[in-house]
Amino acid sequence: MPWKFIDKKEARRQFVLGRWRNEESMAALCRRFGISRQCGYEWWQRAQGGGADYTDRSHRTERAVTLAQRWQRRVHRLRRRYRYSGATQLLWYLRRAYPLGPWPSARTIGRWLSRKGLTRRPRRHAPDGPRVKVLVRTAHAPNDVWTVDFKGWFRTRDGRRVCALTVRDLASRYILCVVHMERTTERAVATVMRRLFACYGLPRAIRVDNGPPFGGYGPYGWSTLTVSWICLGIEVLYGRPGCPQDNAAHEQMHRVLHQQTAQPAAANLQAQQHRFERWRRHYNRDRPHQALGLQVPAALYRRSSRRPQLRPWTYPPGWLLKRTDPRGRIRWQGRSRLIGQAFGGRTVALRPMRRGIVNVYFGPHLLGQIHAADTTAIRAVTVRTTRQLRRGREPSPLPQTLPSN
Numbered sequence: 001m002p003w004k005f006i007d008k009k010e011a012r013r014q015f016v017l018g019r020w021r022n023e024e025s026m027a028a029l030c031r032r033f034g035i036s037r038q039c040g041y042e043w044w045q046r047a048q049g050g051g052a053d054y055t056d057r058s059h060r061t062e063r064a065v066t067l068a069q070r071w072q073r074r075v076h077r078l079r080r081r082y083r084y085s086g087a088t089q090l091l092w093y094l095r096r097a098y099p100l101g102p103w104p105s106a107r108t109i110g111r112w113l114s115r116k117g118l119t120r121r122p123r124r125h126a127p128d129g130p131r132v133k134v135l136v137r138t139a140h141a142p143n144d145v146w147t148v149d150f151k152g153w154f155r156t157r158d159g160r161r162v163c164a165l166t167v168r169d170l171a172s173r174y175i176l177c178v179v180h181m182e183r184t185t186e187r188a189v190a191t192v193m194r195r196l197f198a199c200y201g202l203p204r205a206i207r208v209d210n211g212p213p214f215g216g217y218g219p220y221g222w223s224t225l226t227v228s229w230i231c232l233g234i235e236v237l238y239g240r241p242g243c244p245q246d247n248a249a250h251e252q253m254h255r256v257l258h259q260q261t262a263q264p265a266a267a268n269l270q271a272q273q274h275r276f277e278r279w280r281r282h283y284n285r286d287r288p289h290q291a292l293g294l295q296v297p298a299a300l301y302r303r304s305s306r307r308p309q310l311r312p313w314t315y316p317p318g319w320l321l322k323r324t325d326p327r328g329r330i331r332w333q334g335r336s337r338l339i340g341q342a343f344g345g346r347t348v349a350l351r352p353m354r355r356g357i358v359n360v361y362f363g364p365h366l367l368g369q370i371h372a373a374d375t376t377a378i379r380a381v382t383v384r385t386t387r388q389l390r391r392g393r394e395p396s397p398l399p400q401t402l403p404s405n
Contacts, residue, residue: 012054015040016047067104072112074098079118087113139171143304145237146170146203147250148193148214150184151257156265156272164276165192166257168250170207173289174301176200178257178276180269186213186225193225194308197232201304205235207247214238218328218340219367219380227342230365232308256283313363320350320358332358337370338377 015033019026019040030040043054071094078093079085085093087110094103104112113119139145151164163184167177176196181188206229208214215238216223226236239246261279266272284301288294315321322330328341330348339348339360348367350358356372359381368378 009054012043015043016054019044019047064108067102067108068112071104075104075109075112076116076118079113086110139169142169142172142174142301143201143203143306144171145205145207146176147207147247149209149247149250149254150181151254154258154262154265156269157267160269162262162265162269162272164257165189166250166254167193167196168253169203169297169301170249172297172300173249173253173292174297175253175280175283178280180273180276184213186223189213190225190228193229197308199303202232202234202306202308203304204306205237207237207239207250209239209244209247210241216340216342218342219362219378220365222340222342224342224344227346227362230363231310231346233306233311315349315361318352319361320352321347322350323347332370333372335375337374339367343367 011033015029015035018024018029024032026040026044027037030037033040074094074097075090078090078097082090082093087106090109090113091103091106094109095101110119146167147170148165148167151166153161153163155161163181165177165179165181165184166175168175177192179192181192208226210221213223213225214236215221216226221238222230222236229236244251257276257279261272261275266275284298285296288296292300322332324330324339324343324346326344328339328344329336330339331337332350343362346362349361350370351361352358353369358370360367360370360378366381368380370378
């Protein structure tokens with residue numbers, strides 16, 4: 001109500017008192033108090049009914065009150081039991097535990113949780129880093145490019161979910177790994193990749209998609225997993241978001257894998273993994289490929305001579321070295337600046353540009369800029385193309401050498 005008084009309760013009391021005196025019409029009285037006649041008649045009817053309370057009444061419907069009385073405590077108990085579940089998941093638990101409805105909506109449950117302070121704040125992510133073009137690279141020799149991806153999940157006959165990590169050499173079509181992953185986290189994938197590096201050596205590049213655990217937030221879309229590969233001297237190649245055709249050969253291999261090992265699926269996880277290994281040996285040793293001139297991949301593949309080894313990056317004199325904390329932040333000019341969670345525990349270099357502005361480098365990679373006016377994170381910068389670099393607009397900061405931790 002657009003009352004012209006600071007105290008609404010006093011304004012409403014004065015309005016009702018003026019109507020009781022009947023010194024002016026309802027229209028004139030409403031104009032004097034700056035309200036509509038509908039609002040005036042509402043307060044007059046409330047006063048005639050004996051209501052002396054001039055406060056605002058709740059707009060909640062009877063159904064909303066009934067739902068809150070019936071479900072709110074149950075939702076809070078479920079939240080304490082499933083503390084990492086959101087409103088949608090709690091609604092599912094609520095329907096399972098109490099089959100008789102009607103149930104509140106997920107949005108209503110979210111409001112209840114927010115009022116009780118049971119919701120978590122969204123995590124602060126690093127801003128998007130430099131935009132780079134998708135590198136479409138062909139492999140001319142074994143270990144030039146490895147392709148890594150997760151096959152779409154399916155279930156065994158006993159109901160267990162199967163999620164297979166597949167790694168293949170692009171040039172020779174040699175399948176290095178088909179292994180079921182209980183968890184698809186960065187740490188689990190890193191453990192498998194370390195075993196492959198120790199057995200087959202290092203590739204020059206790895207092609208992955210943009211989803212987790214390969215893609216993340218922050219500069220270049222790198223995750224902690226891909227940063228560890230870059231520190232080994234491996235180039236990471238991303239496809240376009242939502243375009244699996246950028247890794248079409250690997251997706252075609254997944255179709256063959258599913259057709260020959262999962263239709264129907266095995267009885268349990270152990271039997272399914274045995275099928276994967278038997279099929280991998282057949283694919284590598286006994287299955288000829290037309291793209292290879294009807295040769296088997298095992299006849300063309302050779303292990304890489306590059307072994308996992310860390311070498312330090314050296315920076316020019318005058319650059320400031322900073323080591324990030326586990327969350328990927330550094331302190332500069334007395335403030336915490338977010339570089340990116342993928343760079344947690346790594347060393348970055350600050351190159352002074354202008355007053356209050358520094359460029360942030362991770363080896364030869366420009367991550368972004370820090371401005372004194374910004375108090376949270378780095379800013380994205382435009383990446384110069386190779387043609388512009390040759391013209392001398394932006395000199396290459398460092399040679400491509402093998403990095404270290």
